[in-house]
Amino acid sequence: MDELQSFGYRFLGPIITSFFDEIEKKKTGNELFFLAREGYHLESLYKYYCGLLGKSYETKYLLCSRVFLFKLCLTDKNLIPLTLGHHFKGSLESLLIRRYGFSGTQINKVKKDLKNSDKLLATEISLPSRQDIAVKAIFDVSRLFINELESKKKLYLKYLDSIGFNSDNKSVVDIGFSGTIQKLLSKITxxxxIGHYMVTTVNAKNSAECTFHGHFSSGQKFGNGYPLLDKSLYLESLLTAPHGQVNDIFGSDDGYRFGYSTKTKAQHEFYLIDQVVEGIRSYMDDTLESGLQLTKEYVPEYFASIVKRPQFIPEGLRNILEVDDHISGFGVLNPIKVFG
Incomplete structure (x- = not known):
């Protein structure tokens, strides 16, 4: 087993396998939808997990992102506040580009067609504290694109229908944390x-629309010392898809096609990530039949013991571990550089 597979075996194998064990205890039905970039490998690994245990399953990889769903929420003024709860500091123009995926062409249209656009686009936005300013500004901008946005929303609902996401109590899976994508999917559909996560924050509160399961922990806050949350960038950078963040949808001869943001280094050298994931499968091979996998109560401490020593991460991985966090205004982050 090479170094990357060995790392996947030792680091992610126990965590992912324990996560799936907990999902099995709580899931209702056999249909699971795996969300966003992290869902790409989680979905294939869950299939592998079920196959080893002889369990039935029906899974789908659901293409989505907060940026893309935030853009679709601009069709409904009542949903705009839901898109503004996450931290951000910068100009309105920067917010439109980073949080809603507005293109240069769309920004130019705002400058051309909206009264006092220069002043408006330069307005400093601080979130979540000054949502009042942002809501009105975002609403005024969205009216310029309402027909286009409504069309994209219809295309996306057609896509969701095509993969079977068209009835109540569908179960979704992601690594965590506030359940934003789940909330948005429930709102637009x-x-x-029902959401299955490794860990959830205090913002993942059960409602009439959404139920949240934090299988390792729930009700956590960033900065309070829970390692799977505070250093979750490691999981996000390793469990990524070969494509960039979903940021648009277009009509095509096949019905629709998706647009993606720029790839990170991890996606440009995705073959390295694939080797790590092979190690996770090997861990499942060696532990599931005998029941020797790590159990959930040991996962947080185990995770912390590895990420506190970056030298445990193979040198070939260290420079490619990147996460696109433009949604918060931080750009692309490397967890090793962030945490040192």
């Missing part, structure tokens, strides 16, 4: 959903 008017369907109840």
């Amino acid at each position: 008017n369907k109840k959903t």
Whole structure:
């Protein structure tokens, strides 16, 4: 087993396998939708997990992102506040580009067609503290694109219908944390959903629309010392898809196609990530049949013991571990550089 596979075996194998064990205890039905970039490998690994245990399953990889769903929420003024709860500091123009995926062409249209646009676009936005300023500004901008946005929303609902995401109580899976994507999916589809996560924050509160399961922990806060949350960038950078963040949808001869943001280094050298994931499969091979996998109560401490020593991460991985966090205004982050 090479170094990357060995790392996947030792680091992610125990965590992912324990996560799936907990999902099995709480899931209702056999249909799971795996969300966003992290869902790409989680979905294939869950299939592998079920195959080893002889369990039935029906899984789908659901293409989505907060940026893309935030953009679709601009069709409904009542949903705009839901898009503004996450931290951000910068100009309105920067917010439109980073949080909603507005293109240069769209920004130019705002400058051309909206009264006092120069002043408006330069307005400093601080979130979540000054949502009042942001809501009105975002609403005024969204009216310029309402027909286009409505069309994109219809295309996306058509996509969701095509993969079977069209009835209540669908179960979704992601690594965590506030359940934002789940909330947005429930809002735009008017369907109840159940979410399965490694860890959830205090913002993942059960409602009439959404139920949240934090299988390792729930009700956590960033900065309070829970390692799977505070250093979750490691999980996000390793569990990524070969494509960039979903940021648009277009009509095509096949019905629709998706647009993606720029790839990170991890996606440009995705073959390295694939080797790490092979190690996770090997861990499942060696532990599931005998029941020797790590159990959930040991996962947080185990995770912390590895990420506190960056030298445990193979040198070939260290420079490519990147996460696109433009949504918060931070750009692309490397967890090793962030945490040292």
